[in-house]
Amino acid sequence: MNHDFLIVGAGIVGLSIAREIKIREPGAKIKILEKESRLGMHASGRNSGVLHTGIYYPPDTLKAKLCKAGADAMFAYAEANNIPVRRDGKVIVATSEENAKGLDKLMANADANGIRAKRVNSDEISQIEPHARSEFGGIYCQDTAVIDSVMVLETLRAQLMAKGVTIDTDQTLIGINDEQRTAVTQNRRYSYGQLINAAGAYADQVARLAGVGQHYQLVPFKGLYYKLAPEVSGLIRSSIYPVPNEALPFLGIHFTRVINNEVYIGPTAIPALGRENYGVLSGASPIEALTIGAQLAQLYVSNPQNFRNLVHSEIPHYRKASFIAAACRLVKQLEPDWVKHSPKVGIRPQLVNTRDVRLEMDFVVEQGSHSIHVLNAISPAFTSAFAFAEWIASRFIWPVPN
Numbered sequence: 001m002n003h004d005f006l007i008v009g010a011g012i013v014g015l016s017i018a019r020e021i022k023i024r025e026p027g028a029k030i031k032i033l034e035k036e037s038r039l040g041m042h043a044s045g046r047n048s049g050v051l052h053t054g055i056y057y058p059p060d061t062l063k064a065k066l067c068k069a070g071a072d073a074m075f076a077y078a079e080a081n082n083i084p085v086r087r088d089g090k091v092i093v094a095t096s097e098e099n100a101k102g103l104d105k106l107m108a109n110a111d112a113n114g115i116r117a118k119r120v121n122s123d124e125i126s127q128i129e130p131h132a133r134s135e136f137g138g139i140y141c142q143d144t145a146v147i148d149s150v151m152v153l154e155t156l157r158a159q160l161m162a163k164g165v166t167i168d169t170d171q172t173l174i175g176i177n178d179e180q181r182t183a184v185t186q187n188r189r190y191s192y193g194q195l196i197n198a199a200g201a202y203a204d205q206v207a208r209l210a211g212v213g214q215h216y217q218l219v220p221f222k223g224l225y226y227k228l229a230p231e232v233s234g235l236i237r238s239s240i241y242p243v244p245n246e247a248l249p250f251l252g253i254h255f256t257r258v259i260n261n262e263v264y265i266g267p268t269a270i271p272a273l274g275r276e277n278y279g280v281l282s283g284a285s286p287i288e289a290l291t292i293g294a295q296l297a298q299l300y301v302s303n304p305q306n307f308r309n310l311v312h313s314e315i316p317h318y319r320k321a322s323f324i325a326a327a328c329r330l331v332k333q334l335e336p337d338w339v340k341h342s343p344k345v346g347i348r349p350q351l352v353n354t355r356d357v358r359l360e361m362d363f364v365v366e367q368g369s370h371s372i373h374v375l376n377a378i379s380p381a382f383t384s385a386f387a388f389a390e391w392i393a394s395r396f397i398w399p400v401p402n
């Protein structure tokens with residue numbers, strides 16, 4: 001065996017697991033495989049950079065267990081390592097009487113998950129975020145923070161390498177024999193004690209190579225962003241979010257003052273044609289588009305979690321006018337020429353349970369003979385990463401008896 005641990009994917013999840021292993025077992029021999037030539041090319045380098053509080057997640061979920069602990073750990077890590085981070089807070093605003101009912105649920109989550117949150121009326125919202133729509137009330141989350149995600153990845157990479165972890169870039173894992181504990185890339189062969197699959201949008205494919213997660217498929221959704229013109233960006237002090245649809249894993253288009261003080265609007269959750277379909281058509285092969293199309297069609301017909309509604313509301317967001325209309329609901333005024341094009345776009349790989357035909361709402365981790373597969377590292381996996389890694393280590397690598 002030439003590595004105790006072979007980790008597939010150098011995104012935030014793979015790096016955080018390597019960090020956790022090194023904390024527990026400093027002498028462990030760890031190799032990370034990364035198919036790209038540099039870090040941050042996919043979700044971990046293309047997200048909103050928000051450290052969420054965990055208010056969205058019902059208390060019996062892994063997301064609820066890990067989000068707050070993860071945010072606290074990430075915040076402390078950033079401060080200790082001079083990574084830009086700012087606790088700006090955010091308001092969640094209701095946009096109708098009906099929608100305001102969702103605020104009670106969110107407050108109940110906050111209470112159960114030990115999160116600081118305050119119900120705020122119109123006057124209070126106007127004091128915190130004067131440009132936010134406020135007539136239906138909202139919630140103020142003072143602990144929401146923004147962080148430089150790419151710098152987190154780079155700092156982790158440097159620290160891990162200093163501790164002897166090796167990262168082989170330009171190496172795509174294409175085969176696993178989990179019984180024999182061997183794996184192959186396009187031109188190298190590795191043997192391992194345990195393989196950890198943290199391959200993000202490809203985690204389902206990697207799992208299948210090890211014979212795991214046969215009834216799961218990742219379906220990509222495109223997260224497009226616009227930017228607020230600099231001359232009006234002062235209208236948004238921190239972040240303004242809508243009350244999300246609790247049946248769906250996406251939070252809805254929102255305003256975020258990111259760590260460099262630009263204000264981004266987005267992201268969308270438009271069904272995409274490929275796992276790297278960052279352009280209109282680029283990054284999607286016809287075969288992949290067909291497979292994804294079939295999966296989307298099945299969801300559309302079965303309509304779990306009112307999936308049709310998501311499709312009907314999200315696809316129009318390709319048009320700027322429709323995007324602005326969605327963003328407009330959150331603020332008092334938004335002129336079309338205030339909303340500028342942004343090259344920022346991310347892919348949100350969402351796990352579909354093909355046996356039950358539904359979108360998985362929580363993190364999902366499955367085990368093979370000698371492998372662990374992180375199958376649904378969706379938001380808030382960046383926020384939760386350190387706590388998630390700790391949970392994976394104590395549950396699967398060094399299981400602690402209950």
Ligand SMILES: Cc1cc2nc3c(=O)[nH]c(=O)nc-3n(C[C@H](O)[C@H](O)[C@H](O)COP(=O)(O)OP(=O)(O)OC[C@H]3O[C@@H](n4cnc5c(N)ncnc54)[C@H](O)[C@@H]3O)c2cc1C
Pocket residue numbers: 008009010011012013014033034035036039040041042043044045046047048049050051052171172173174198199200201202203206223267345346347348349377378379380381382383384
């Ligand atoms: C638009 C958008 C906004 C988001 N906003 C937030 C937010 O504000 N806060 C938050 O907490 N979360 C947010 N998220 C979610 C968060 O970014 C992700 O949950 C997290 O980054 C997932 O990390 P990962 O390591 O699993 O995936 P990735 O970052 O995608 O890393 C996986 C890595 O595996 C590599 N890989 C894939 N296949 C192979 C293979 N076969 N061999 C070798 N390497 C391989 C890839 O190249 C990639 O580098 C957002 C996501 C998106 C897309």
